[in-house]
Amino acid sequence: xxxxxxxxxxxxxxxxxxxxxxxxxxxxxxxxxxxxxxxxxxxxxxxxxxxxxxxxxxxxxxxxxxxxxxxxxxxxxxxxxxxxxxxxxxxxxxxxxxxxxxxxxxxxxxxxxxxxxxxxxxxxxxxxxxxxxxxxxxxxxxxxxxxxxxxxxxxxxxxxxxxxxxxxxxxxxxxxxxxxxxxxxxxxxxxxxxxxxxxxxxxxxxxxxxxxxxxxxxxxxxxxxxxxxxxxxxxxxxxxxxxxxxxxxxxxxxxxxxxxxxxxxxxxxxxxxxxxxxxxxxxxxxxxxxxxxxxxxxxxxxxxxxxxxxxxxxxxxxxxxxxxxxxxxxxxxxxxxxxxxxxxxxxxxxxxxxxxxxxxxxxxxxxxxxxxxxxxxxxxxxxxxxxxxxxxxxxxxxxxxxxxxxxxxxxxxxxxxxxxxxxxxxxxxxxxxxxxxxxxxxxxxxxxxxxxxxxxxxxxxxxxxxxxxxxxxxxxxxxxxxxxxxxxxxxxxxxxxxxxxxxxxxxxxxxxxxxxxxxxxxxxxxx
Numbered sequence: 001x002x003x004x005x006x007x008x009x010x011x012x013x014x015x016x017x018x019x020x021x022x023x024x025x026x027x028x029x030x031x032x033x034x035x036x037x038x039x040x041x042x043x044x045x046x047x048x049x050x051x052x053x054x055x056x057x058x059x060x061x062x063x064x065x066x067x068x069x070x071x072x073x074x075x076x077x078x079x080x081x082x083x084x085x086x087x088x089x090x091x092x093x094x095x096x097x098x099x100x101x102x103x104x105x106x107x108x109x110x111x112x113x114x115x116x117x118x119x120x121x122x123x124x125x126x127x128x129x130x131x132x133x134x135x136x137x138x139x140x141x142x143x144x145x146x147x148x149x150x151x152x153x154x155x156x157x158x159x160x161x162x163x164x165x166x167x168x169x170x171x172x173x174x175x176x177x178x179x180x181x182x183x184x185x186x187x188x189x190x191x192x193x194x195x196x197x198x199x200x201x202x203x204x205x206x207x208x209x210x211x212x213x214x215x216x217x218x219x220x221x222x223x224x225x226x227x228x229x230x231x232x233x234x235x236x237x238x239x240x241x242x243x244x245x246x247x248x249x250x251x252x253x254x255x256x257x258x259x260x261x262x263x264x265x266x267x268x269x270x271x272x273x274x275x276x277x278x279x280x281x282x283x284x285x286x287x288x289x290x291x292x293x294x295x296x297x298x299x300x301x302x303x304x305x306x307x308x309x310x311x312x313x314x315x316x317x318x319x320x321x322x323x324x325x326x327x328x329x330x331x332x333x334x335x336x337x338x339x340x341x342x343x344x345x346x347x348x349x350x351x352x353x354x355x356x357x358x359x360x361x362x363x364x365x366x367x368x369x370x371x372x373x374x375x376x377x378x379x380x381x382x383x384x385x386x387x388x389x390x391x392x393x394x395x396x397x398x399x400x401x402x403x404x405x406x407x408x409x410x411x412x413x414x415x416x417x418x419x420x421x422x423x424x425x426x427x428x429x430x431x432x433x434x435x436x437x438x439x440x441x442x443x444x445x446x447x448x449x450x451x452x453x454x455x456x457x458x459x460x461x462x463x464x465x466x467x468x469x470x471x472x473x474x475x476x477x478x479x480x481x482x483x484x485x486x487x488x489x490x491x492x493x494x495x496x497x498x499x500x501x502x503x504x505x506x507x508x509x510x511x512x513x514x515x516x517x518x519x520x521x522x523x524x525x526x527x
Contacts, residue, residue, distance in 0.1 A: 002086070006215060007193075043216060053211035066117035071201075128527065150178065151169075154238045158300070172482075172488060186217075196215035228259075236263075239265075269304050270306040271454070283317075290326040292454070293396055303398075334370070340395070375398055375399070417471075422448050466478050
């Protein structure tokens with residue numbers, strides 16, 4: 001049952017006088033629950049509890065952390081229809097999307113549980129002593145990954161489950177041994193509170209220290225600013241706009257002790273369609289991309305907002321077919337009046353640019369908060385000279401850039417900001433002829449798709465969900481998959497320590513039976 005209060009550790013609290021409600025975009029009305037924004041005192045108490053919990057939680061075994069993560073998954077499923085109904089009422093998204101995202105959230109938690117129970121993720125590395133080495137003896141040095149400390153996670157507007165309260169950032173941080181303080185997203189505070197209640201129940205059932213998790217309500221930026229500025233917070237996870245992510249990044253850098261901010265931000269996900277593929281499959285591609293551009297009302301960070309091709313009759317026909325197909329699709333509801341307001345504002349800014357042509361614009365009447373899909377086109381030279389056209393329009397919008405030749409296509413790609421994804425549409429015997437274009441695309445993105453669509457992010461160890469700035473603040477890390485745990489840890493070495501005082505991962509007898517790099521050889525053997 002939703003209380004509208006904050007979880008300060010395992011206690012509900014509502015000491016503030018600032019309240020707000022969530023909004024049902026489908027019905028165009030406010031939802032009834034009232035939420036109380038957390039106060040500075042509540043924030044300080046939550047961070048204090050997290051710091052205290054870290055002293056215990058950082059040393060909890062992988063087996064116990066796995067029990068905790070699996071218990072969170074179980075408790076989320078136990079919320080059953082209440083969670084699904086609340087999710088839908090706060091987002092305007094359909095029930096099928098809610099169920100699918102819940103499944104992804106549970107799957108992420110179980111994947112991290114499996115990772116930490118096995119244990120080799122700590123990347124234990126051991127170089128044994130060589131006292132007789134000349135001209136200088138060699139010390140015994142042993143290294144492993146250790147958790148950073150309390151982590152602040154910001155809930156994402158477009159993924160109330162998979163990227164929010166118990167989403168990928170939270171699951172990875174808890175798996176690493178870091179307590180988590182969630183800054184709940186105001187658009188889905190009820191969904192956030194329900195999931196927070198599941199995490200608290202799981203923590204109590206599995207004996208986790210109080211403060212291992214807190215959920216803080218926030219209607220604006222104040223709570224997030226206070227959390228990132230708090231000296232006992234050691235890292236931040238964020239999914240959202242470039243403006244929001246950059247503000248947090250700058251704030252964290254200005255602290256007396258700067259901390260890392262792992263932000264996944266804007267992306268227009270360029271799609272390069274090579275000539276032969278366009279000639280042979282143009283009609284089918286137009287149909288496929290009309291669906292991809294409008295999927296989820298364009299509210300995916302991997303939405304294909306930029307289509308790139310070389311001028312030809314085939315490209316002209318593709319633009320016409322894409323325009324025809326996308327207008328046939330019925331508009332759908334966006335997440336919130338603020339989201340559609342930003343979509344319309346950013347779209348109008350793009351449409352006001354000189355030498356831009358609108359080729360498709362859904363112009364029939366729509367319900368409140370329903371977005372009209374739009375496709376535009378522009379010359380390659382115009383795109384190169386106007387960086388405003390490079391900016392993301394979050395929603396069902398895409399632009400086709402018509403390049404004069406392959407050299408200009410490569411130049412366009414090279415001038416793009418960092419992106420989450422790039423896509424290459426090509427015939428198999430065609431791709432090898434455009435190696436420079438492929439290399440230029442690789443230099444701008446975190447993932448390249450071949451003959452597919454960028455929408456959809458598989459949660460698996462090989463997935464990279466990140467990319468050069470501003471797709472993310474650190475292109476060396478992924479925000480999806482088990483390797484995202486590396487954001488919340490640091491390497492740490494022990495030199496000449498007694499075996500009995502070492503953590504189990506580094507002891508001679510290898511009590512955890514994990515894979516370790518011992519004297520440059522990967523092994524599970526004892527020393």
